[in-house]
Ligand code: 5GP
């Protein structure tokens with residue numbers, strides 16, 4: 001297993017874990033782009049949104065969204081938050097394990113750069 005996010009989900013390499021359950025792990029991004037920048041990943045390896053192809057992978061992705069809401073509520077992100085998932089090279093995906101960036105704590109521009 002060479003995937004860095006699989007290793008974080010398995011507890012094999014350290015991360016600042018902020019949420020964990022049977023299906024999902026969330027941890028602080030190493031290179032934060034906002035005061036709150038958390039990565040939410042399925043514990044199961046899924047390459048990207050392009051690999052959400054059946055009920056099992058769809059369920060894993062949906063559990064990430066539910067975790068996002070729970071994290072936002074626990075942290076009282078009352079100003080709102082942005083969820084981003086990059087898929088493929090044009091979007092800048094650098095880690096090939098599905099992850100949702102939860103960004104909050106500053107005003108977000110739209111459209112993104
Ligand atoms: P992507 O560019 O694939 O959408 O996002 C990957 C994110 O993972 C980046 O924001 C990067 O800072 C973060 N990242 C990469 N490696 C690690 C790591 O080992 N630990 C943590 N906490 N974040 C990482």
Ligand code: ZN
Nearest residue numbers: 003006045097
């Ligand atoms: Zn993985």
